[in-house]
Amino acid sequence: MGSKAVISVYLIISLCAAIFVTRGVAQMQNPQAIPGLFPPGLEPIDLVKCWSSLFTVQGCVLAISNSFFSGKFENVEAACCKVFSTLDANCWPHMFPLNPFFPPLLKDNCARIIPNSPAHN
Numbered sequence: 406m407g408s409k410a411v412i413s414v415y416l417i418i419s420l421c422a423a424i425f426v427t428r429g430v431a432q433m434q435n436p437q438a439i440p441g442l443f444p445p446g447l448e449p450i451d452l453v454k455c456w457s458s459l460f461t462v463q464g465c466v467l468a469i470s471n472s473f474f475s476g477k478f479e480n481v482e483a484a485c486c487k488v489f490s491t492l493d494a495n496c497w498p499h500m501f502p503l504n505p506f507f508p509p510l511l512k513d514n515c516a517r518i519i520p521n522s523p524a525h526n
Contacts, residue, residue: 413470
């Protein structure tokens with residue numbers, strides 16, 4: 406296997422592990438059960454919900470992860486861009502904590518692929 410394939414497999418396994426761990430932790434703790442615990446706008450982000458929409462498009466997570474590591478967006482297709490453009494912008498810092506500049510770059514690239522998609526402001 407090439408190094409890109411190994412990195413891709415490792416990333417997919419890591420993402421799946423993070424989703425299952427997050428799902429288990431979310432079931433153990435219910436922060437919304439205590440009203441007023443979090444100030445408005447600072448409620449915890451549900452990472453499972455953020456990532457799950459990307460998993461609905463075959464190959465989308467892999468294309469985005471390859472773009473994240475390579476900086477090249479040519480493998481991100483229109484269907485993946487549609488789903489990514491519908492994500493809540495509050496998810497982005499939690500989904501890509503190591504590179505806060507990546508989501509706006511991907512959104513701008515998707516605006517070129519899907520003409521009706523709004524660019525990141």
